Amino acid sequence: MYRSLHADRIVETADRLRLRVEDRFPGSGLSKVAAELAEVARQAQARCGEIARPHVPYRVLAAVLGAAALAALGFLVTNLEVTGEEWRVTVFFSELNDFLGSMVFLGAGVVFLFTLENRSKRDRALAAVGELRALAHVVDMHQLTKDPESVLGLVAPTPHSPERRMTPAELGRYFDYCSEMLSVISKVGALYLQVFPDPVALEAVDDLEELCTGLSRKIWQKAAVHGRPAGEVRGGA
Numbered sequence: 577m578y579r580s581l582h583a584d585r586i587v588e589t590a591d592r593l594r595l596r597v598e599d600r601f602p603g604s605g606l607s608k609v610a611a612e613l614a615e616v617a618r619q620a621q622a623r624c625g626e627i628a629r630p631h632v633p634y635r636v637l638a639a640v641l642g643a644a645a646l647a648a649l650g651f652l653v654t655n656l657e658v659t660g661e662e663w664r665v666t667v668f669f670s671e672l673n674d675f676l677g678s679m680v681f682l683g684a685g686v687v688f689l690f691t692l693e694n695r696s697k698r699d700r701a702l703a704a705v706g707e708l709r710a711l712a713h714v715v716d717m718h719q720l721t722k723d724p725e726s727v728l729g730l731v732a733p734t735p736h737s738p739e740r741r742m743t744p745a746e747l748g749r750y751f752d753y754c755s756e757m758l759s760v761i762s763k764v765g766a767l768y769l770q771v772f773p774d775p776v777a778l779e780a781v782d783d784l785e786e787l788c789t790g791l792s793r794k795i796w797q798k799a800a801v802h803g804r805p806a807g808e809v810r811g812g813a
Contacts, residue, residue, distance in 0.1 A: 583621040590617040628771040631693045638689035701768045705780045751799040762788040
C-alpha cells in the first residue's frame with residue numbers, strides 16, 4: 577500500500593488542510609484557496625477514474641477496422657488464381673498497388689483510432705495539470721506581500737506598503753500552510769501520472785513538481801528571516 581498514491585488519502589489531507597487554514601485565518605483569501613484546492617483534489621479523484629477507464633467505442637471501431645483489414649487479406653489469398661495474364665508485370669503491379677492502397681488506408685484508420693483514445697486521455701491529463709500550475713501560482717501570489725522583516729519591525733512601512741497585521745507566529749503558520757498547499761498540488765498532479773503513465777504527461781507533471789518545489793523554497797527562504805534578531809528599523813518599501 578506504500579508503493580502508490582491513494583487519491584482518497586490526498587483528498588483527506590487537502591480537506592484537513594482547508595480546515596486548519598480556516599481555523600487559523602477565518603475568511604481569509606488563503607482559506608478560500610485551500611477550499612478550492614480541496615475541491616480540485618476531489619475532482620482529480622473522479623478524473624483519474626475516467627482517464628484510467630478504457631474508451632469502449634474507440635476500441636470497438638479499431639477492432640472492426642482491424643477485422644476488415646484481415647478479412648480483405650484473407651479474401652485476396654483465398655481467391656488468388658495464378659494465370660499467365662496475372663503474371664504479366666503491368667497487371668501484377670496494378671493489382672498489388674490497389675491492394676496495398678487498401679491495406680494502408682485500413683491500417684491508418686486502425687492506428688488513428690488506437691492513438692485517438694491515448695491522445696484524448698493525454699489532453700485531459702494535461703488540462704488538469706495546467707489547472708494545478710495556475711493554482712500553484714495563486715498560492716504564490718497570496719504569500720507574495722507577506723514580509724517577515726516588516727512584521728518583525730526591521731523595515732519601516734511606506735504609505736503604499738500593504739497592511740500587515742499578522743504576528744510573527746501567525747506569519748510563520750501562514751508560510752507553513754502555503755508550503756503544504758504546494759506539496760498537495762504536486763501530489764494531485766502525480767495522481768494523473770499514476771493512472772496515465774504517458775511520456776508527455778510525465779514531463780508536464782515533472783514541470784509541476786519543479787514549479788512547486790521552487791515556490792516552496794522561496795517561501796522557506798522568507799520564513800528563515802524569522803530567525804534573525806530584531807534590530808533597528810531600516811528604511812524601505
